[in-house]
Each structure stands twice: as C-alpha cells, then as structure tokens.
Amino acid sequence: MNGRGLSVTLGLAHRQMTLLIKNPSLLFPPMLFPLMNFLAFAGGLSRLRHVPGFNYPGGYTAFQFVFVLLQSAAFGGVFMGFGIARDFENGFARRLLVAAPHRSGLIAGYWLGAVFRWSLVATMLTIVALIAGMPIGGSGVDIFGLYALALLVNLVGILWAAGIAMRFRTVQAGPLMQTPVFMLLFLAPVYVPLALLQGWIHTLASVNPYTLLLEEGRGLLAGTPLHTASAFLIAFGLVGFFLVWSLRGLRIAERAG
Amino acid sequence: MSAAAAEHDRAECRGDDATHWPRVPVGLVTTLGVMAGGDNSIEVEGLVREFKKGPRAVDGIDLRVEPGEIYGFLGPNGAGKSTTVLMLTTLLPPTAGTARVAGFDVVKEGPSVRRTIGAALQEAALDPMLTGREHLRLQAALQGIARDERRAREQELLARVGLSEAADRKVKGYSGGMKRRLDLALALVHRPRVLFLDEPTTGLDPQSRSALWEEVGRLARDEGVTVFLTTQYLEEADVLADRVGIIHRGRIVAEGTPSALKADVGRSTVEAIPAEEDERARVAEILLRFGDPTQASPKGVAVQLANSNGSLADVVRALDEAKLAIANIQLHAPTLDDVFLAKTGTSLEGAAEDDEQDSDAE
Known part of the structure; x- marks a missing residue:
C-alpha cells in the first residue's frame, strides 16, 4: 500500500474510532455478547472440567476464555460489516468511493476501526477472566501468539462481512453476515475438547478449520502449543481467501454504482 | 425570469x-x-x-x-x-x-x-x-x-x-x-x-x-x-x-x-394592452412596424420582434409619439423552457411529470 492508500486507511479508521467514542452504545453488543457467553460458559458449565478425558491443563475458565476471545474477534469483524452496509445504505459510501483514489484502502480502514473496537472488548474480557482466576501457563511469546491469532480471526470476520455488505449494500444482509460465522464457531469444540465430542458433531468439528485455531489458541494460553504453524497457516489462508472475496465484493459495489 | x-x-x-x-x-x-x-x-x-x-x-x-x-x-x-x-x-x-x-x-x-x-x-x-x-x-x-x-x-x-x-x-x-x-x-x-x-x-x-x-x-x-x-x-x-x-x-x-439556445428557438415578443379598448387597432398598426403578429391575450396586441426592428424601448417610444395610452406592455424573451419545449415537444415541468409517471409504471 502506498502513501495515498495508507492515508485512506488511516482516515477511515479514525472516523470509525471517532464514531465509537461519540457513541459508546456501538460498543455494547460486541462487548456484552462474548462477556455474557464467558460468564455463562465458564461459570455455569465449569463442572465439565470433571468429565473424564477433559485434560486441558489451564482449567475450564481458560478453556472458555479462548473461545470467547476468538468469538469476540470474529464478531467484532462482523459487526463492522454492519457499519459498512449502513454506509452503503445511507449513501456515505459514495463519498468514500469518490474521494479515495485507492479504494482497497477503505477495507483496511474499516478493519483498523474494527481492531480498535475489538481491542477494547479483548481488554475487558482479559481483565474479567483474570479477575475470575484464569491461569496463564504460556510464555509471553505464546500469549502474543494467541492474540495474534485472534487478530487474524478478526480480520477474517471483517473480510467475510465486508464481502457480504458490499454485495448487498443493505443492513438487511446482517443475518447473512452473522449466521455462517455463528455456525462455524459453534460447530467447533466449544464446551469440551474435540476428543470428547461424538457422532456428527465430532465429524463436523474435525473438518472445521476453526477447530484448529481454537485448540491452538487454548494450547498457547496453557503453554502447550502443538500445531502453531498449521494454525497460522490456516488463519493466513482464510485471510487470503476472504481478502479476494471482499475485494470482489468491492468491485461488485463499484459496478452497481 | x-x-x-x-x-x-x-x-x-x-x-x-x-x-x-x-x-x-x-x-x-x-x-x-x-x-x-x-x-x-x-x-x-x-x-x-x-x-x-x-x-x-x-x-x-x-x-x-x-x-x-x-x-x-x-x-x-x-x-x-x-x-x-x-x-x-x-x-x-x-x-x-x-x-x-x-x-x-x-x-x-x-x-x-x-x-x-x-x-x-x-x-x-x-x-x-x-x-x-x-x-x-x-x-x-x-x-x-x-x-x-x-x-x-x-x-x-x-x-x-x-x-x-x-x-x-x-x-x-x-x-x-x-x-x-x-x-x-x-x-x-x-x-x-x-x-x-x-x-x-x-x-x-x-x-x-x-x-x-x-x-x-x-x-x-x-x-x-x-x-x-x-x-x-x-x-x-x-x-x-x-x-x-x-x-x-x-x-x-x-x-x-x-x-444562443434561446435565440435559436425564436424572437422576443412584445405585447401591449391599450388603456382604451377602441385604440386596439391603432396600437396594432404601430406594433406591426416592429414585427409579425402573434397570439396575444384577449385585450392585447402582440408581435414577435424582428431582430433588426428595434427593441422594447423603440416600441414604447413609437406608442408614446402616437399619444396612445397603454395599460400594460411587456416583453417576453424566450426562456430555456421554450428551448426545451421546442426540442422535446413538452415543457420541462411536463417532462418531469411524464418521467415520474413512467417510473411509477415501471
């Protein structure tokens, strides 16, 4: 990205941050959703740690923390997709499209805005988890890896949602942005490790690429990473795939005027 | 305007x-x-x-x-x-x-x-x-x-x-x-x-x-x-x-x-309404020196000015010299709406209504 493209990205990201600061209610849905899940899962289901075969060294709070962290990252991206759709619906996107010499920088700008919002959510989640007594077994590098993985999930989330938003250019496409992500997340080993799942859910979770990201995230938090390279490879692969998807969405939006 | x-x-x-x-x-x-x-x-x-x-x-x-x-x-x-x-x-x-x-x-x-x-x-x-x-x-x-x-x-x-x-x-x-x-x-x-x-x-x-x-x-x-x-x-x-x-x-x-567009569709029109109804013929006689007769209001006389035959001021001067009392006189210059009418057969306002009806029908 050249200087002009970077300027577009930073300008749009700044606008998204300004909107968030001026309208904190925009922060509540992406903040409350994972927080409620965390409190419900880590609290209400904590006895699952006693299930035979549940051998995660970090305990159930840490086990659930990784899930909600990645969930918040994915949905943070999706919620930004709503914002993109709204910009198209009310005509603001036209201003962006006619003013930005390099339009791809717009997607990066929305992502930076989403990262800012997610970083607030992730900070809050981490604080709550630490207060709840979550142990951290991983080293500094491991923890950095966990948050980097979450950042990539956030990027995948917004690239997916941006592709939908730019194809449909209406907020009514919201369910289309959320539902597949929701299904992908919950068709992974959310409550117990993969080895404890049985039947069709085990089959689906085994082929779900998100499973590897989730399990590796848990491994990094506990300090027992096993497939770090594979997890990042998959994450970057998803980023690449959905980058093409979102850029094609941008071209479709450009053609539609 | x-x-x-x-x-x-x-x-x-x-x-x-x-x-x-x-x-x-x-x-x-x-x-x-x-x-x-x-x-x-x-x-x-x-x-x-x-x-x-x-x-x-x-x-x-x-x-x-x-x-x-x-x-x-x-x-x-x-x-x-x-x-x-x-x-x-x-x-x-x-x-x-x-x-x-x-x-x-x-x-x-x-x-x-x-x-x-x-x-x-x-x-x-x-x-x-x-x-x-x-x-x-x-x-x-x-x-x-x-x-x-x-x-x-x-x-x-x-x-x-x-x-x-x-x-x-x-x-x-x-x-x-x-x-x-x-x-x-x-x-x-x-x-x-x-x-x-x-x-x-x-x-x-x-x-x-x-x-x-x-x-x-x-x-x-x-x-x-x-x-x-x-x-x-x-x-x-x-x-x-x-x-x-x-x-x-x-x-x-x-x-x-x-x-240029306005000049293209026609010349300006002068319409005069005499103060006395029976002076209409004399007013018409004078106005015809400046152009060709054209449609006017019931009480008025109108001519389309020939380009070389003077302006509204010349018309007013001639009427004054003839000592004719005029109740109203006005110059109507062609507008862009006249241009639109001449080129499309409908006025700009009418075209807007037609297009709105077309889009409703679609």
Whole structure:
C-alpha cells in the first residue's frame, strides 16, 4: 500500500474510532455478547472440567476464555460489516468511493476501526477472566501468539462481512453476515475438547478449520502449543481467501454504482 | 425570469459583488487555487448506461466541457443527468462509450480521475454523528492531503462556506443549506481541477441558492475550476452556466450558450394592452412596424420582434409619439423552457411529470 492508500486507511479508521467514542452504545453488543457467553460458559458449565478425558491443563475458565476471545474477534469483524452496509445504505459510501483514489484502502480502514473496537472488548474480557482466576501457563511469546491469532480471526470476520455488505449494500444482509460465522464457531469444540465430542458433531468439528485455531489458541494460553504453524497457516489462508472475496465484493459495489 | 434579469444575475454570480457568503482574504485565493496547468476538460463520446430491466438511462451522449467553463446539464428528473455524473465521477462504469475527465479515462484511470475531481452528489452524503470539521478531516485524509496542511485548509474552507461557527457541531443539527455548503467544502478540500455538482441547490431556500451560485461562479472565475453542474432549474442553468446541455430521456437534445439556445428557438415578443379598448387597432398598426403578429391575450396586441426592428424601448417610444395610452406592455424573451419545449415537444415541468409517471409504471 502506498502513501495515498495508507492515508485512506488511516482516515477511515479514525472516523470509525471517532464514531465509537461519540457513541459508546456501538460498543455494547460486541462487548456484552462474548462477556455474557464467558460468564455463562465458564461459570455455569465449569463442572465439565470433571468429565473424564477433559485434560486441558489451564482449567475450564481458560478453556472458555479462548473461545470467547476468538468469538469476540470474529464478531467484532462482523459487526463492522454492519457499519459498512449502513454506509452503503445511507449513501456515505459514495463519498468514500469518490474521494479515495485507492479504494482497497477503505477495507483496511474499516478493519483498523474494527481492531480498535475489538481491542477494547479483548481488554475487558482479559481483565474479567483474570479477575475470575484464569491461569496463564504460556510464555509471553505464546500469549502474543494467541492474540495474534485472534487478530487474524478478526480480520477474517471483517473480510467475510465486508464481502457480504458490499454485495448487498443493505443492513438487511446482517443475518447473512452473522449466521455462517455463528455456525462455524459453534460447530467447533466449544464446551469440551474435540476428543470428547461424538457422532456428527465430532465429524463436523474435525473438518472445521476453526477447530484448529481454537485448540491452538487454548494450547498457547496453557503453554502447550502443538500445531502453531498449521494454525497460522490456516488463519493466513482464510485471510487470503476472504481478502479476494471482499475485494470482489468491492468491485461488485463499484459496478452497481 | 426575463433575459435581462438572468443576465444581471449571471453578471452578479461571476462578478466581484458577491457578499452573501463570507469572503476569503485576497491572499488566500492563491493558496485555495487549483493546481495550475493540466487539462481540466471533460470529453464524452457515445456514453451509454443501461440498467438491468430498465431503459437506457444514458443513451449515447457526446459532449465537451472546456477548461474553466461552467457547463449546465439541464433536464427533468429521470432524464439521465445523475447517471452521467456517476459515470464521470467513476462511481458507475459506462455500458459503452468513452469519457475522459482532466485527460484521464474514467474506466481505465479511475484513481487519477478521483485525484483530480471534486464531487457534491445529489444527496449530501454526510455522517450525522460527525461534525463539519471531522468531515473535512476525513475528506483530507481520503484525498491524501499532508497532515500539516490539513488544519489550515479546514479553516480556509469553513470560512469560505460560512461554517466556521458551526464547525464543531454534529451534522445532524445542520440545516439543508448548511449541509450543502459543507458538501461543497468537502468537494474542494484537495483543490480539484474539475468539480461535479449534482443538483446542488435542490431544496435550498433562495438565499442559500444564490450564495451557492456566487461561490460556484467565483470558483470558475478566480480559480479556473471546470464545473459540471446538473440542474432541473431553468433559472440556475440560465444564470450560472456558460453553456447548457439539455438532456431528455438519456439524449442531449440541445447544446449551446443560454442566449444562443434561446435565440435559436425564436424572437422576443412584445405585447401591449391599450388603456382604451377602441385604440386596439391603432396600437396594432404601430406594433406591426416592429414585427409579425402573434397570439396575444384577449385585450392585447402582440408581435414577435424582428431582430433588426428595434427593441422594447423603440416600441414604447413609437406608442408614446402616437399619444396612445397603454395599460400594460411587456416583453417576453424566450426562456430555456421554450428551448426545451421546442426540442422535446413538452415543457420541462411536463417532462418531469411524464418521467415520474413512467417510473411509477415501471
């Protein structure tokens, strides 16, 4: 990205941050959703740690923390997709499209805005988890890896949602942005490790690429990473795939005027 | 509006007497000025835009706008004005034809076109949660204006459009006129060489409208900005535009300077109503010296002035010399609506209604 493209990205990201600061209610849905899940899962289901075969060294709070962290990252991206759709619906996107010499920088700008919002959510989640007594077994590098993985999930989330938003250019496409992500997340080993799942859910979770990201995230938090390279490879692969998807969405939006 | 009044307004818009909006200190004009040099023209050949399940919104138009010219694109709703602007501003790809803006092809060189143009589109696309100043900052960033230059530019433009005091208020509290002015300021942030204004005064009160006309006139006059302006207001095209293109159902049906277009469709008409009914024949006798008889009101006499046969003043003088008492006398100069009527068979207002009915039927 050249200087002009970077300027577009930073300008749009700044606008998204300004909107968030001026309208904190925009922060509540992406903040409350994972927080409620965390409190419900880590609290209400904590006895699952006693299930035979549940051998995660970090305990159930840490086990659930990784899930909600990645969930918040994915949905943070999706919620930004709503914002993109709204910009198209009310005509603001036209201003962006006619003013930005390099339009791809717009997607990066929305992502930076989403990262800012997610970083607030992730900070809050981490604080709550630490207060709840979550142990951290991983080293500094491991923890950095966990948050980097979450950042990539956030990027995948917004690239997916941006592709939908730019194809449909209406907020009514919201369910289309959320539902597949929701299904992908919950068709992974959310409550117990993969080895404890049985039947069709085990089959689906085994082929779900998100499973590897989730399990590796848990491994990094506990300090027992096993497939770090594979997890990042998959994450970057998803980023690449959905980058093409979102850029094609941008071209479709450009053609539609 | 009479031709004389239009001429007067045009002179005011393009002259130095504009006082409705705050004026910028003379020294700032150079810093606000457009990039010197370069090709500021617009060239369009055979431009077509077809929509799925719809008619051709733009049906093979050709036009050329010279650098520093104000080109008025006049037509009713649904005529294809905004679709043309969307194509020229790279927001919509043409189905066929070519268009070059400031020397750049709108399809192949979109980024270069966008660097060169400013656009204020039909609905001022503003974020209600942002302030006017924040909009300017965003626009400056999108256009890649250097950070140290942004603040000065913000102040200059806010002062220029009279929004300095309202700069830190959220746009949702702005009036329609303020939004339009902010929209214009945003379009000027990067000193564009070509400015597109899509129905910039729709919904504005007369004062805001004339203020915007003054500013647009000043931009072309002082800064050499080429302005492509769409409008459905005859007066706006007449007052502001150096040349007018009349578009009807996707095709340009007439093009030229407002005065040439009007001269093309006919001569001015003088109608006199005598104070005494029985003087009608004598009034007619005198009027016929100046032109050919034409339809008049029941009590009046009217002639279409022959170009070489004098003006309204000559007619008045002749009636006075004949000691005829006149209750009312008026000159009707052809308007752009007459041009539209002559070229399309319907008035601009009627065409707007027809097009609305067509779109309802669709």
